[in-house]
Amino acid sequence: MVHSPIACSGWNYADLKPEARSFFQVSHMGAGAQGLGPSSSAFPGHSREQDWKRMRCCCLKMLFFSPQNPATITRILLSHFNWDKEKLMERYFDGNLEKLFAECHVINPSKKSRTRQMNTRSSAQDMPCQICYLNYPNSYFTGLECGHKFCMQCWSEYLTTKIMEEGMGQTISCPAHGCDILVDDNTVMRLITDSKVKLKYQHLITNSFVECNRLLKWCPAPDCHHVVKVQYPDAKPVRCKCGRQFCFNCGENWHDPVKCKWLKKWIKKCDDDSETSNWIAANTKECPKCHVTIEKDGGCNHMVCRNQNCKAEFCWVCLGPWEPHGSAWYNCNRYNEDDAKAARDAQERSRAALQRYLFYCNRYMNHMQSLRFEHKLYAQVKQKMEEMQQHNMSWIEVQFLKKAVDVLCQCRATLMYTYVFAFYLKKNNQSIIFENNQADLENATEVLSGYLERDISQDSLQDIKQKVQDKYRYCESRRRVLLQHVHEGYEKDLWEYIED
Incomplete structure (x- = not known):
């Protein structure tokens, strides 16, 4: 079974207004089964501000919460339950609200604290801040429902430190000693003036939601702020709106036919210094x-x-x-002494293991490097397509070149990961068939690559076109056969692995 990339719904966090971002996690949950794009596309005909209010309303209706529970408190409750709304609903309606709010480190909104009421009374005298010990008017102090108040400057510095230096978002507590009441989103957004700090806070909160949701995943492409959503969490290829295709399960580039487990081991093997140690063991002694x-x-x-x-x-x-x-x-x-023989045997095993690793690693890296070069072929192919059109060929007639490069890149990527699969594969009859399919696809891919790198003249135009078309169709066919054979082996449990 050959997987095709899933075009996933997505939304761009950077496109949301700050107010919408602060409630983003809650509003997304009530927006329906499909992922949201920028909020202007979620509800056509409405401004982003209206969309935000509408999404927030959807969330509150979905959770059946009492109107006195602010959306920011709802967000804290959801965060405590790792965004599992069913667990939250069960606890919320079991009758013990005081215990629930205490576990979530928030004050029950329906019971405003007596201390809070006392502190709201105005005072003509200046008061000392309990952090910086400077005197300020009562109006310059603010705090949470717990009743602890501090000057706005200390609040701003405290929140900035927690967010920027400690990377805390959903677990920032009141700065008072021994107080574990969490700071809500409205308070953070009101007391912080630096837009960079606000953006970092919003990202931390949003990230907690994405990380806890099995159906959501950040796009791994650099500088991409999209999140993709799928209907079922599985190791399937997904494609972000930015064009990046990746495995939804592990976040790596799509790596058919090797499974995520073995690719993870391979990447770790390539990244750490274990192979350097193997070389030392194979070529040196103490x-x-x-x-x-x-x-x-x-x-x-x-x-x-x-x-x-x-x-x-x-x-x-x-x-x-x-x-x-x-x-x-x-x-x-x-x-011939036993100790000497054992030492030499160990050294030979180490050397053999190193040679085997280098065999597969060199071919893996070779296809990776070739794939990078093949991506650059698009610019050269574009120029060749323009030259062909000057030789009385239509735009449609020259599209075979772009198709050939697409197939070439797909084959390179598949071959690259077949060597990871083969490295952990034990030898049996099925592995021999796999290696034959691999060799056939590899040979055809190299021939196709050679065709595309040739200079095209008027005399050879029709000949090279026929050869390229025949070869890329053959490559497509052989790639499909190889992948189908591997997936058939997965389904019938034909493969045995070497636990490296």
């Missing part, structure tokens, strides 16, 4: 006295440690002291 790593740079087995504090002399083959070897400078008379 001095038996000081254990410094030594590389053999000549044919003689008589080794002298270069460590100035060691200078030990030993045999490269058996790692024993050199003195008992007498005059046997080139042949170790202990060559």
Whole structure:
């Protein structure tokens, strides 16, 4: 089964107004089954401000919450339950609201605190802020429902530090010692004046919603602010509005035929220094006295440690002291001892593992590099298409070149990931069929690449067109056969793997 990329619905966080962004998570949940685009497209004919109010209203109706619960409090409650509205609904209507609000670290909106009421009374005298200890008029102080008040300057600096330096969004609590009441979105947006800090806060809140929703995923493309939504979470190819295609399950580029599990292991294997360690194990040994790593740079087995504090002399083959070897400078008379044989066997296994890894890694990297070059072919093909049109060919007639480059890039990407699949694959009859399919597709891909890189003259125009069309159709067919065979193996459990 060959997967085609799913064109996912998406919305652009950067297009929303600040007010809409602060309530974005709540409003999105009530907007319907499909993902929202920019809010102007969610409800045609309405301004973004109207769209925001409408989305907020949808959320509150969906949750059946009492009108005295502000949308920002609803957002905190949802965050506490990892945006699982069913769990929140169950807890909200079990009758113990005080326990629920206490666990979520918010004050029950239906019970305004007595301390809050007392602090709302005006005072003609200046008051000291409990953070900076400077005196300000009572009107310069603000706080949460818990009743703790601080000057606006200290509030702004406190929130800025929490957001920008500590990366906190949904778990910022009151700055009073021992108070765990969370700061709501309205308070944050009211007290922070720096637009960059506001944007960072909005992103943190939105990100918590996306990360907790199994049907949503940020597009991994650089500088893309879109989120894609699917109907079912699975390892399927999805395409963002920006054009980036990726695996919805792991977020990597679409990697058929290898599964996410093995690709993750492969990427880790390529990124860490484990293969450097393999090379060291395969090509060096440790001095038996000081254990410094030594590389053999000549044919003689008589080794002298270069460590100035060691200078030990030993045999490269058996790692024993050199003195008992007498005059046997080139042949170790202990060559067949069990310890020496075990050491050599371990070294051979390490060397074989390294050679196997390099075999698959080199081919994986080669197709990756070729794929980058192939992407640059589009500019060259565009020029060739223009030249062909000058030779009395229509625009439609020259589209075969673009189609050929599309197929070439698809084949390169598939071949690249077949080597990851093959690296972890145990040998059996089915793996032999897979390798034959892989080799056939690889040969055809190289031929197609060669055709596209040739110069096109008037005399060879029709000939090269026929060859390119025949070859890219063959490549399409062989790629489809390879992928179908691999997926058939998944369905029938034909594949066995090497646990690296």
